[in-house]
Amino acid sequence: MIDIPPNSSGLPGIAALRTVVGAVMTVGLILAVLALIVSAVVWAYGANSSNPHLAGRGKVGVLVSCGAAIVCGASVALVNFFWGVGQSV
Template sequence: MNVYPDLSGVGGRSTLIPIVGALLTIVLIVSVLMLVVSAIIWAIASSNGNPGVATKGKVGVFVALGAAVLAGAGVAWMNFLLNLGDTL
């Protein structure tokens, strides 16, 4: 017996899929840009001996990396869960 969600039961599904894809793309682009800017700020502040700004740059790098990982892995995690549901 296979258990699988009814993905066609959501109203406006044909409109929702491109919107979610576009939002994931925007999140990935912004997080990569934030990663680059934060890394540059971290490097410049560290070389100039400004530990406060260097710490903020380091936090920005980790936050951007976390956002990129979560946005990128969200689709893979959902596909994994959908395939796991078939085997239970």
Template structure:
């Protein structure tokens, strides 16, 4: 019979883990700022395309607003998503 392997994540296994956590937090902030910029630029393109009767640019603007919104939602939910899947994986026996 093989012994069971039971390894769990810990916060003191590597030096610099606190610094890495701060870097990832800063990346989350950067991503949200970029998503806001994406919404603004896409909304401007959407408005210009609509007012100039250019459906291609208006469509690209709409798509950009949607993509930037979904990106912001995923960035905001990143911690919850990773925790959910980590817990789901840990529950598999």
């Protein structure tokens, strides 16, 4: 039986890589908020101008931006969950 855990100090630059990944997650969340705001404005404009296509696009944008925020926020938990699943195989 072989047991090889992740090694967080095996290579130089791991701490910097963690910092970069955290920054990218922050940028992703900021862009999700921006997309949510823009999509809500498009939805409102489409609803007020009697343009169902534009309103529908705004609704889809709101859902997609919320989904993107969920994925950004849950990415670490998802990877840890599937790491645990992989370890139990």
